[in-house]
Amino acid sequence: MPTSYPFLLVDAFTTRPLGGNPCAVVLDADDLSPEQMQRLAREFNQSETAFVRRASQGGAVAVRYFTPAEEIPLAGHPTIATAVALVHAGRVSVAAGPQELQFELRDGPIRVGIAPGSAAEPLQVTMTQRPPVFGAVHDAAAVLPLFGLTPADVLPGAPVQTVSTGTPQLMILLRDHAALRRARTPEAGAYAAYRQGSDFFSPHLFCLGGATPAGSTFARHFGTPPDILEDPVTGSATGAMAAYLHRHGYLTASAFVAEQGHWLGRPGTVHVRLDAADGIIRSVQIAGTGVVLVEGRLTL
Secondary structure, three states: OOOEEEEEEEEEOOOOOOOOEEEEEEOOOOOOOHHHHHHHHHHHOOOOEEEEEOOOOOOEEEEEEEOOOOEEOOOHHHHHHHHHHHHHOOOOOOOOOOEEEEEEEOOEEEEEEEEEOOOOOOEEEEEEOOOOEEEEEEOHHHHHHHHOOOHHHEOOOOOEEEEEOOOEEEEEEEOOHHHHHHOOOOOHHHHHHHHHOOOOOEEEEEEEOOOOOOOOEEEEEEOOOOOOOEEOOOHHHHHHHHHHHHHOOOOOOOEEEEEEOHHHOOOEEEEEEEEEEOOEEEEEEEEEOEEEEEEEEEEO
16 A cells, blocks of 8 residues: 655745745655655755654654755754644644754754744744854865856955854855856866865855845855755855854854845745854854645655
């Protein structure tokens, strides 16, 4: 007999359907093998698909995240989407007030807070990412041409550096919106060769100043097939970006709004908060809302 699994398609980091970043969330996925989860992620063909499973301890939620190409240890918009899906499906209730869950991910647990909101933002999800790890500093002359840019497009003095708050991302701080708009999807061969010998999962290009007056930053995030060519809103990289900006003194505020996806017609808003003192970043949190667009069952 075929086995049926409930799933939801959730737009994360938006209060409106068809905005933000879509994520497929498959519930009750305990008996799916890694190969099946990978094939389903390719079938859904979203930037990530989340698979919710039984946790090893009560009060926790086990989740695995897959892009169309591979499993990844941590992701931001699937965390927001999974929390929204759990509330929507009645697996978690916020009727009595905010809830804090532990998500058991591939490489260890993270904290996820879920709070009821207003009519404009019916649910607010906060993800506490891992303490930042600052990786290699890259040669701008080797990296920028991969995106059709030159080292002169980098904000003067800004290092091109890998930073991880759970997934290593390549941070590229550009001088302005014009440079960000000129950036193009990297050519597969040269980019793949560079990435294979490096320490990052994917590149995050950004500049100071939002797409709207509410934003402090605006970003683009690229992938290579079979992954999505450009990710609308990238939560894990936003956390790493916040750590980068604080570490190098470009943003000193403990909280700000990051924007992404507007040029793709999928505007997204990420609320960022850092806990830092004496030059040490203790934690990075990202927060946002989500909208359930589709509910269904898949049959294998």
